[in-house]
Structures are given as structure tokens and as C-alpha cells.
Amino acid sequence: MSSSQAIEALREAFTRLPGIGPKSAQRMAYHLLERDRNAAQSIADALQHALDTIKHCRRCNNLSETELCSLCASPKRKHGLLCVVETPADLESIEMAGSYNGCYFVLMGAISPLDGIGPDNLGVDRLLKVIDEFDIEEIIIATNLTAEGETTAEFLTELLSGRDITLSRIARGVPVGGELEYIDRNTVARAINDRQTLNKP
Amino acid sequence: MSSSQAIEALREAFTRLPGIGPKSAQRMAYHLLERDRNAAQSIADALQHALDTIKHCRRCNNLSETELCSLCASPKRKHGLLCVVETPADLESIEMAGSYNGCYFVLMGAISPLDGIGPDNLGVDRLLKVIDEFDIEEIIIATNLTAEGETTAEFLTELLSGRDITLSRIARGVPVGGELEYIDRNTVARAINDRQTLNKP
Numbered sequence: 287m288s289s290s291q292a293i294e295a296l297r298e299a300f301t302r303l304p305g306i307g308p309k310s311a312q313r314m315a316y317h318l319l320e321r322d323r324n325a326a327q328s329i330a331d332a333l334q335h336a337l338d339t340i341k342h343c344r345r346c347n348n349l350s351e352t353e354l355c356s357l358c359a360s361p362k363r364k365h366g367l368l369c370v371v372e373t374p375a376d377l378e379s380i381e382m383a384g385s386y387n388g389c390y391f392v393l394m395g396a397i398s399p400l401d402g403i404g405p406d407n408l409g410v411d412r413l414l415k416v417i418d419e420f421d422i423e424e425i426i427i428a429t430n431l432t433a434e435g436e437t438t439a440e441f442l443t444e445l446l447s448g449r450d451i452t453l454s455r456i457a458r459g460v461p462v463g464g465e466l467e468y469i470d471r472n473t474v475a476r477a478i479n480d481r482q483t484l485n486k487p
Numbered sequence: 488m489s490s491s492q493a494i495e496a497l498r499e500a501f502t503r504l505p506g507i508g509p510k511s512a513q514r515m516a517y518h519l520l521e522r523d524r525n526a527a528q529s530i531a532d533a534l535q536h537a538l539d540t541i542k543h544c545r546r547c548n549n550l551s552e553t554e555l556c557s558l559c560a561s562p563k564r565k566h567g568l569l570c571v572v573e574t575p576a577d578l579e580s581i582e583m584a585g586s587y588n589g590c591y592f593v594l595m596g597a598i599s600p601l602d603g604i605g606p607d608n609l610g611v612d613r614l615l616k617v618i619d620e621f622d623i624e625e626i627i628i629a630t631n632l633t634a635e636g637e638t639t640a641e642f643l644t645e646l647l648s649g650r651d652i653t654l655s656r657i658a659r660g661v662p663v664g665g666e667l668e669y670i671d672r673n674t675v676a677r678a679i680n681d682r683q684t685l686n687k688p
Binding site: 290291292293295296298299300302303304305310312313314315316317318319320322323325326327328329330331332333334335336337339340349350351352355356373374375378394 | 491492493494496497499500501503504505506511513514515516517518519520521523524526527528529530531532533534535536537538540541550551552553556557574575576579595
């Protein structure tokens with residue numbers, strides 16, 4: 287191996303990014319050192335700054351620089367309505383959709399026995415505390431429609447169904463713009479079963 | 488946008504990596520901050536260390552922590568034989584092949600008028616200096632077989648052909664393991680034209 291230890295260490299570090307293998311990591315390392323040292327400095331600084339400042343929001347458990355994130359602190363949101371999601375990216379996705387005006391709770395994962403993630407590894411204790419403290423009236427379970435997400439949804443349904451809270455699950459069906467011909471059978475079956483009535487005869 | 492400024496800045500910074508768009512950058516930022524802060528710290532540290540220590544080798548122009556890189560400093564290499572490549576990754580590729588025991592010169596690019604890269608932007612001055620200083624006897628031009636690499640090879644051939652140096656170009660042909668049926672016509676034509684004699688009748 288001809289390259290220096292510092293390049294080797296950088297390449298190694300880049301392979302720890304999700305979806306980045308040894309070849310891409312090498313290309314990144316060389317690109318930054320050969321052609322864009324400014325970018326390298328920006329990334330190093332942004333990482334360090336994020337590591338130093340990003341904690342979890344006391345209420346929704348999302349990543350936040352402040353004790354209470356901007357969503358939880360906003361007076362414009364319905365604070366009695368809670369949407370439970372797996373990750374910050376899922377939250378972001380719902381925010382982008384722009385049709386939800388309640389608050390969130392981010393589990394930071396889903397139940398996955400294969401990966402050794404049980405209910406205790408998710409923020410379930412904190413979720414229960416938030417439900418009590420903030421007088422939650424309705425909870426939308428918006429975990430993913432994967433095996434892990436569905437297991438998590440079932441677990442939460444069981445956990446919370448004794449309480450005086452409206453529980454709901456996000457709708458399952460054919461995606462907007464989807465063509466039935468190309469949609470998997472389970473989704474089509476779900477779309478038929480969960481059909482929405484259009485009139486009241 | 489609900490996420491914090493620090494996450495936003497990190498996401499932005501990651502898009503400056505080659506081949507990384509906004510979606511991947513977001514996934515990287517969330518992955519590191521949610522699940523692998525150790526990796527985030529490793530990357531930040533490795534970047535900073537590389538930025539602080541990596542310069543160019545005085546002789547071969549490759550990235551190096553030392554004034555003379557380990558290859559140029561090695562007594563095992565033939566110092567009168569020079570292989571000219573475009574990038575450190577190309578050098579690496581030849582080293583991996585393990586059949587070359589001379590030294591290198593890394594141009595850090597190729598002539599590309601569309602990108603505004605002319606001979607002056609490559610290390611051509613330094614190449615000439617190295618040729619004089621180290622008494623080079625043979626130069627293998629190993630720029631890529633792309634339009635830019637071929638232009639660069641032609642330029643170097645013209646530049647150096649007046650001197651008492653053996654010049655050569657890497658062989659063009661069908662890659663090892665390649666099947667003629669699936670190889671492009673130019674390569675096949677080249678493989679026919681540059682055929683190697685097997686006997687001496």
C-alpha cells in the first residue's frame with residue numbers, strides 16, 4: 287500500500303458512513319485532499335459542531351440543539367396530538383408533506399429482535415412520561431410499514447390501548463401516482479380492504 | 488424545515504462529497520448523530536488530521552505526509568523509470584497490480600479544455616524538473632484511455648519526444664476476462680491492430 291497513514295485513516299473513517307464501501311471512501315478521500323480542501327474543512331467543522339451541540343429534545347426525543355426543539359416550543363402546533371415516528375428522517379418527511387399540525391415523538395428506531403432491539407431500547411419510557419405530562423388526547427402511530435415498524439405499532443397499540451387516548455395508524459394503500467399493475471399484492475389487498483366510502487347512501 | 492441549523496449545516500457539508508446528493512447527505516447526517524457518534528468523531532478527526540498533514544511529495548507530486556513519499560524514498564524502486572498517471576487513485580491501481588517497480592509522477596488531473604484545465608494547470612513544469620534532476624531513462628505514459636487522458640498523453644509525447652528518453656504508452660486492448668462479444672468496437676479494433684506476436688517464424 288503506497289498511500290500515507292493519514293489517507294488510510296480517512297478512507298477507513300468514510301467507510302463508516304451508511305452506504306459507503308471502500309471504493310467510494312477512497313474516491314471521497316482523494317477528491318477532498320486533491321481538489322476540495324475547503325469542503326474537507328467544512329465537513330470536519332460541521333461534524334464537530336453537530337457533535338458538540340446536538341442533543342435530544344426533552345419532549346419529542348428528536349435531535350435538537352435546544353432543550354425543547356422548535357416544533358415542541360411552537361404555539362402553533364396542537365400539543366395534545368402526538369405522532370409517533372421511528373426516526374428524525376420520518377418526522378422530516380411528514381413535515382414536508384405539510385398536512386400535520388400536531389407534535390411528534392421520535393422512537394429512534396423500531397423493535398427488531400434480529401438486531402437485538404426490544405421495547406427497552408426505544409424511548410418508550412419517555413413516551414409514557416410525555417403522554418402523562420402533556421395531557422395527550424390522540425396518538426397517530428406512524429412507524430414504517432415494514433415488519434419492524436408493524437411490530438412496533440402492535441406493541442404500542444397494546445401498551446396504550448387501556449388509556450383514554452384515541453389511537454390511530456397511518457393509512458395503508460396504493461401510493462399517490464401508483465399504478466395497480468406495478469404495486470405488490472399485499473398493498474393492493476390492503477387498499478381494497480381499507481377502501482374509503484365516498485358517499486352515504 | 489424542522490431540523491436544527493447544525494444538522495442543516497452538516498447535511499449541506501456532506502453534499503460536497505463526490506456522488507452524494509441531498510437525500511444521501513441527510514441519511515448520513517442522521518445516521519451519525521442518531522446511531523454512531525463515535526464514527527462521526529472518527530471522521531471529523533481523520534479529516535482534520537489529513538488536512539493538517541497531507542502535502543505533495545517533492546518528487547512524484549503524489550499526496551504524502553513526508554517531503555518524499557515512501558515510494559520515492561524506497562531504494563527498491565528503479566529511480567530512472569517513471570510512470571506518469573493522472574491521479575493518486577490511478578497510482579494506487581498500478582501498485583495493486585504489483586508488476587511495476589519504477590517510480591511515478593502524478594499529474595493531479597488531465598488536460599480538459601471543457602473544464603478549463605490546460606497543461607499549465609497540471610504539474611508539467613515539475614515533471615520536467617524531475618526528469619532533469621533524477622536522470623530519467625524511460626517514461627511510461629499511463630494516463631487514462633479517455634478523451635482527456637489521450638489528449639494529455641499526446642501532449643506529453645510531443646513535449647518529451649525531443650529528449651533522449653524512451654517513451655511508451657500503456658497497452659490498449661480487451662481486458663483480462665473480457666469477452667469480445669461484449670467489448671466496444673474501438674477496443675476490439677485496437678486489440679487487433681496492437682496484436683502481440685507469439686512466435687518468431
